[in-house]
Every structure is written in structure tokens, then in C-alpha cells.
Amino acid sequence: MPGGRTHKNDYDWDDKKDVCYQLFVVEKKSLNEIIAHFANHFGVAENELPSARLFRRQFTDKWHFPPRKEKRKPEDEAAVVERMRQLWEQNMLVAKMQETLDEEGWGLGLSEFQKLRRVNGFTRRVTDGAHVGAPVRKRKRGEAEVMEEPGEQEWTVAGSSAGATMSAYQKPGMSQGEATRRANRLAQIQFDSDNALLTRRRRRRIRNYGHLPPDAPNLAPRYNTETTLDECKAFLHLNNDMYTGIRQDYEVICRDLGIERKKTFLSNGMWQASKDRLVRENMYLSGVMHPLQPDLDRKATAVDVICSDVTKRMRDQPKRLTVADANNGLGLNPSDSKDLRKMFYGILDDDQFTTRLACGDEHWNELRQVWNASSPLLQQVMAEGDPHKIRCVDVLCRDATKRRNDDYVRKGPKPQQRVSGPGPGSARAPAAAKKGNAAVTPSKPAPMVAKESKKTPTKKVTKIHAKTSAAASALGTQAQPIDADRLDPALSTMTNLYSAPPAEPLSIPVYFRLSPQSQIIGHHPRLWLGKLTARTVSAVHQAATSKAGAAQVTKVHGLIKNEDESEDSYFIEGDEELDVYLGAAGEKASFLVVLEGGYA
Secondary structure: OOOOOOOHHHEOOOOOHHHHHHHHHHOOOOHHHHHHHHHHHHOOOHHHOOOHHHHHHHHHHHOOOOOOOOOOOHHHHHHHHHHHHHHHHOOOOHHHHHHHHHHOOOOOOHHHHHHHHHHHOOOOOOEOOEOOOOOOOOOOOOOOOOOOOOOOOOOOOOOOOOOOOHHHOOOOOOOHHHHHHHHHHHHHHHHHHHHHHHOOOOOOOOOOEOOEOOOOOOOOOOOHHHOOHHHHHHHOOOOHHHHHHHHHHHHHHHHHHOOOOOOOOOOOOHHHHHHHHHHHHOHHHHHHOOOOOOOHHHHHHHHHHHHHHHHHHHHHHHHOOOHHHHHHHHOOOHHHHHHHHHHHHHHHHHOOOOOHHHHOHHHHHHHHHHHHHOOHHHHHHHHHOOHHHHHHHHHHHHHHHHHHHHHHHHHOOOOOOOOOOOOOOOOOOOOOOOOOOOOOOOOOOOOOOEOOOOOOOOOOOOEEOOOOOHHHHHHOOOOOOEEHHHOOOOHHHHOOOOOOOOOOOOOEEEEEEEOOOOEEEOOOOOEEEEEEOOOOHHHHHHHHOOOOOOOEEEEEEEEEEOOOOOEEEEEOOOHHHHHHHHHHHOOOEEEEEEEEEEEO
């Protein structure tokens, strides 16, 4: 018989009244918390217990429990709404607003708090064109909800657009001169970037930056200090939880010793002493940095880079301005701030803006001047010349620009490849532990399950027994079973990346021919050489565009010469097709490529 809830009359309520009274009336727990309490108490699934609607019916209609709180009077509700408006005008976050109201003793439950926010318009949603802060009319049945407009949501943008091509600039309504100007600027940026890399005047680029592609993945850093944090995690075999813990430990050490900057405390030996203390007090680092462990120089560099980044974050964190701080500095509430940012968003949209890198400083300043001229507040701020207010305006400007860039990336062409470091990715803050729902019960009643019903088997938690883990091998301990949900998927490959001397990078010499169907600006050689760093289509695209700036490969054909000097062409779309072609072409592989959007 399938599991789940049974008929409402089949539940045993006989000895549960006192327990429910204690939980619902005295302790003021919600219905969901009461259900979770009984599920934990009896060791059954929640779907075997009565629903929240049945609990409420039993409390009010059967047992006639008194209401937990009286209905709020109109004058009291008006006072609560006014206080919420004051907090909302201060750009306070929703969670902080609710916490403040609880500390002040207003006694608002979660549902009542959310209802007052929604009814009085203390949200950041746009509803039927009404401004934020205005009362929200009720939505009729069947009427679609109006969601936030593009660029108005609280997004976090990781970076600017990546892998965009010149064809993306040539949109309807854009003049040919403007499209050419942007293409020429991008080509010049690409040229300067390549020259700077050859002359070692810039650090390597491990991921897309604006319209510039990443450098070769096997390129070594110029100096040890340019080692990335992802590489540091790989050198030390750290997952994200261990990496976050090490950063927190070193921050405590820095505050204890008063360290703010590496170069300030490097001469007197305190910098090295702080790192030694970190290794000594952290059990995992003590094992990894043991004198008998291999690659100690590389691991020491990783520890030094992580420690330097911790001190940098400590210096930058107090200076950081959020959008809420900028709003308060300019005297704006969330509604006015959104209107101001939306105004600049529209200016960027009308200009068909992509990134500031492609736009150029001169044109960027022109856009800022248009924004300043369209707002009396911005005109007043610029006239006063207050550095703090000007910085607040810059924060709002960056926020609107990032939202515009994010929309451009989502709607525009997708990048051919995404390059990331060897580590487990960006460190995420550990999830907050859930609070238990323990409650004091007068007695242990019988389980509240259906009468004469069988218990549904609970779902087993999958366990993965790791043969060897990096931490266990470093400390000489035996690996323990790891929960599948907590296992870092990138750790299994990360721990073996630098355990052995690096192998020689793959390098396959190939020929490239420019197809007559290509559409690029400027002169480009008809035949050129390249090297494949992998047997993948993305590696072919990267090698083919080595002499065409930001051009994009749209088609690839593999060529095989016959005995009668004729050539057969094979369209290559996937990695398997490429592998078959390379095997058939032998030592002389030639590709006919179609390039679009680049500037030679």
C-alpha cells in the first residue's frame, strides 16, 4: 500500500491535546514546526502525519484552543506600518527589518510581517507601473503577476560579458561608423594585450575579461605572487570548507598580532611568524607542510598568497560601500534609488552599451554627463563636489552598469568556452545550521499515525566510501565515509592535479585556411599555422583565432588531400568527429575555418 496521508478520521488524537496546547498556545510554534516536532518525536515522515490544515481544524473546531494573540487594533497597525516605513526609508534589508521589529517588541509573525510589507508596498517589485512604496492593489484571480523589470532585481554579477563578437555590435539602429569605431577599439585593445603578454608587462589572464579571451591554460605566472587562489587551493589540496576555515583562522591571527599589510611586517619577521603560527595551529596544514611532504616550495607560495589576500580583504572591507549605503549617503529611499539607476540603465540601453572596455573612457564620460544632466539630484551633487556623495553616485552607476552587462550576456551570444582554475571553484559561505524543534512534553504519547497502518520505509542516506582523501594521506589517517551530499565534486580531480610532475602539454601542429565565406574587417592571411592544446573543437577555435583578435569561428571543415591532388572536406561539429578526422589526417591536418566579427 503506498505511503502518505490517510483519511482525516483515521488519525489518533486522543492523548495529544496537552502536548499540542503546550506547543501551539504556550510556546507559540507554527503548524509546520509542530508537524516537524511530532515527526522527529515519533521517527516518522511528515507525510504520514496530519496536514497543517487538519491540525488547525483540530485546534480551533475540536479543542477550541484560545487564539495566541488578539487581533491588532487599527491604530496599533498604523503605528507598525509607520515604523516599517521608517526602516524601509533607511534602505534596511528585509531580514534586518524583521529583526529590528522583533527587538522593539511589535510582536509580528512572519506571515503578518510579509503581508504588511506587500500591502503597503515596502518591496522592490514593480507592480502595474506603481512606484515602490505605494499600496499594492490585490491581483485578480487568473491575472498574471508582474515581475521585476530587467535590471531591477538584486543580482550579483560575477563579471562583464565574455566571448562577445563584433557582430553583436552591429544592431539595428546603430550607425556603421559607431560599429566600426567599437570594432577598431576592440582590435586595438586585443593588439595591446597581446604585446603586453609577450613583453611580460601584464599578468596572465585565466578567464575572460570583457571581450578579451583567456590566455593559454598552461601559461605559468610571471611571479609567485601572481598565483591564483584556485591554484593555491589545488597546491594545498583544499576543498572550499577547508579553504574558508584557513582564511578565518589567519584573520584571527592578524587581528591578534595587528597585521594589516604584508610589506609592512615583512622586514621584522612578523609576517613569517604569523604564517608559521597558522601552520602550527591548523592540523591539516601541519600535515601538508611537514618537511617530508613533496612540493614544499609551491605549497609555501600558496600559503603566502592566501595570507596576503586575507589581509587585503581586511583592509578593503571597511571601505566597501553597498547600494544601501550609497542610498543613505544621497538621502534616497529604495524607490528613488531604483528610479535613478533605471534612468542610467535606459541611457545605456539606448546607446546599445556593452562594456566600458569596448566603450572607451571618452564615450563613457559622455554617457555619465547625459545621466547627470537628467537628474536634479545628480546636478546638485556634482555642484557641491562632496567626495563621499560622488562616490555614492559611482556605486549606483556601477550597479546599473553591471545589471546592463548581465542582461547583455544573457541575451547575447554564448562564449565558446569557459576557463576556470584547477581548484574547486569559488568558496561559498557554509550554510547555516538548522535549529532544532525540541520542545518539553509532559508525557510521551502514542505515535500520531494512521490506525492499523504500516510505517513507510524511510529513504536511506547514500554513503560514499572514499578510497583515499587528500587530508587522510597528508595526516596519515584512514579515510572515513563521506556523505554524498557534502562531497565536493571537484575535489576528486583537484587532488591529483599537482601530485605528480606536470606532463608535457599537448601540442598538435595544424594548418588553417581562411574560408571565402568569412566576414572580418581588415587584412587576414589566407593560410597560417597553429597548435592544438587539446583534441577538442574549442581548442581548434582558440588556435584558429590566434591571428584575428576577437573573431569567432562559426564553421570548421577538416581537409584531406587525395592522391589526385583533390581535397575532401568534412564538416566538424563535435569532439568525436574531430578525433576521427585527426586520426585520418595523420601528421598533416588542415582546417578550413569561417571567421566572423573579428578585426585583423
